Amino acid sequence: MxxxxxxxxxxxxxxxxxxxxxxxxxxxxxxxxxxxxQQLGLNKGTVSSLVNELIEEDLIHESGTGESSGGRRPVMLLFNEHAGYAIGIDIGVNYILGVVTNLAGGIVHEKLKKTRDLSVHQLTSLVSATIRYLMEQVPPSKYGVIGIGIGVPGIVDTAGKVLIAPNLKWQDVDLKRILEKEFQCPIFIENEANAGAYGEKRFGAGRNSHSMIYVSIGIGIGSGVILNDELYRGSNGYSGENGHTTIIVDGKECTCGSRGCWEAYSSEFALLQSAEQHEHLAGASLEDLITLADAGNPAALELFQTLGTYIGIGIANLIKTYNPEQVIIGNRIRQAEHLIRNPVMEAVHSSSLPFQRAGLQINFSELSTYSAAAGVSAFAIEGFLKFSQRPLAGPGFPV
Amino acid sequence: MxxxxxxxxxxxxxxxxxxxxxxxxxxxxxxxxxxxxQQLGLNKGTVSSLVNELIEEDLIHESGTGESSGGRRPVMLLFNEHAGYAIGIDIGVNYILGVVTNLAGGIVHEKLKKTRDLSVHQLTSLVSATIRYLMEQVPPSKYGVIGIGIGVPGIVDTAGKVLIAPNLKWQDVDLKRILEKEFQCPIFIENEANAGAYGEKRFGAGRNSHSMIYVSIGIGIGSGVILNDELYRGSNGYSGENGHTTIIVDGKECTCGSRGCWEAYSSEFALLQSAEQHEHLAGASLEDLITLADAGNPAALELFQTLGTYIGIGIANLIKTYNPEQVIIGNRIRQAEHLIRNPVMEAVHSSSLPFQRAGLQINFSELSTYSAAAGVSAFAIEGFLKFSQRPLAGPGFPV
DNA sequence: AAAACTTTGTTTATTAAATGGACAAACTAA
DNA sequence: TTAGTTTGTCCATTTAATAAACAAAGTTTT
Known part of the structure; x- marks a missing residue:
């Protein structure tokens, strides 16, 4: 150190x-x-030698000649996305989703397992088992499994310890240490919203944005923030506690104990809570409510209208705070995109000034259920490819 | 380019x-x-040669020997803060404050001029005159005036154009171009809250923070955001529009046209508006109200109590969004520190969870009225000292 | 007081990497 | 067929960090 x-x-x-x-x-x-x-402004000789080293390391390869532009035909280069594979695990409240991706983030295998009220020990064992299973599915390659990323619905510190995950009833679980004991490759632990943000930034709707907020709306609300092309975690890793910002002073009680939080009005939990007020909607799930609304049920439609409006108000707050290029709405609420898109947009418009939303895009997640798993996988890939962080000529690692 | x-x-x-x-x-x-x-881990020879170059450039100088630690006594080095000077101008709603600072940010001259309802032309002329006056006061030095920074209460784009400054009634004023015509040194235009944030970060209460939010509370509210030791401006330079985030949906009308904005409850304007409700407080200024409260006037005390509570609620929102190490409250409201400190703290506590404010400091501005002027001056200094941005061996500039 | 050690700082030879230019290869256009 | 162009490699040159030797100026030990 x-x-x-x-x-x-x-x-x-x-x-x-x-x-x-x-x-x-x-x-x-x-x-x-x-x-x-031409694109980097480096010297011809320098590029030539660096490219040849990368070819030796199997990270890129030549693929025939391209079109001539009036002289010798160029040798085209491709990224060798099969030089190694990463494993990404998304630990949800009632599921574990595991994927194997190539170095370009392409999913080559996946495994979904529903869970229900598991203890810390049971859940971590299941995560281990999922990883072991996926490792067997990884195709043979030069570098093999270059890293494992885990997304957790809770607060994670920089050492990879889960400080608190309310919906899993976890507290102070040193997940990184547990997994490092069993698996001999780099382990990356991240918050679920941060992972989703990074997934969308690298492979999804946020590919072209330098600054972006990923709003993960499920039972609760969390957010992942990309600024200057990088994930911003805050001084202690607690940024993205956005769901608990006050939008109505002395408003509705929230699960956090405070009042008037955004999450208390704009989450799946809030939606289901409102549904309980209508006798013929009581007990319905998010999916049920979507079906009802699609069938034209006026009460259900109204619920989504209200939900969308509150989501939009919160997003307007985010815009005025971060001035991002893009906001991406993800997680479970994405299924209701067609029902909430308009109210969200209207609320954003009516509670912000034109210059505040200049150049802004609001989109829904493109990777759907894979945002977080693909995101943690991307962390592992980046850790492998970032030369500055890789050991110089370590065993099995290119120099 | x-x-x-x-x-x-x-x-x-x-x-x-x-x-x-x-x-x-x-x-x-x-x-x-x-x-x-020892501190940087560079080679002895490298440091020796770089230090000697910096001495040649007059940016540092030797100052006798220090204490021996068991061998040859070291030659101590000092920063030569008099190698050049920067000018910082803070354009307020009804004043212009100009300062001359040395390269360490120390104020060596200042000039305050009250203004009132000036046209764009009159105000820019006055700014020019202030700069000309300050230039005459600059002591003789190797590099002379190395840059001029201007702080403006409005939105500034990356090209140094003031897009909108409501309280000055400015719109699309290309301040940078206007001043570059007259003065042959680098000009830096910044928003007032950003400038204040940077000033406090470099020379004030934020010296030791890597991430910090400076909340400028005057007639309105603006904020300047420091993340990873750098000013974060947002994708269009519109971050810090925080004053207009909603804290009460469908609440009090705000000057921006929207409803329930933080600023509508927590600014000097909000305070004066509330004072109008009390017949014996109507027409009082901020300073009057402070005097009354200090004298024990219960209505005035109550006003500050309420103001502090709303300020605290908004700060709690900022904390949950950015998870900064520090929040600094500045601008005119600083005068009421003793009246609002407690309600602010109490509101932050009651509307956030302990982990969300872990390691957080909340302070009032240390540079008082100089935050913004010192901040823009710091931009000019940084532009001069940052070798990566300085021309290689330009006239009068060290290599 | 002399000798041995320590810390500070400079100088010099070595090494790593980018650069610029020469050159070869492969193609187009006239 | 010839002249010009683009692509890519190779090599001499330049720049800067490094390691090691060395000098200078002190302290500690004997």
């Missing part, structure tokens, strides 16, 4: 430039060495 | 390392070359 800040030397330069070349290939493939020279 | 991203080479390394050495001297002076080696 060095206490020095990072200083700069030739090795650092090379790592950085190599990383930039690799990113360029991942983003713009197929492209030639000459294209990279 | 290069379209390439920044790649890395030896020149870049040197700039970065030199900048780190300079920062170390600024933060920890007096210190020796050996101390820098």
């Amino acid at each position: 060095s206490k020095h800040p990072t200083t700069w030397n030739n090795q650092m330069i090379k790592r950085m430039n190599k990383e930039m070349v690799l990113n360029q290939v991942m983003e713009s493939a197929p492209l030639s060495r000459a294209d990279i020279v | 290069s379209k390439h991203p920044t790649t890395w080479n030896n020149q870049m390394i040197k700039r970065m390392n030199k900048e780190m050495v300079l920062n170390q001297v600024m933060e920890s002076a007096p210190l020796s070359r050996a101390d820098i080696v």
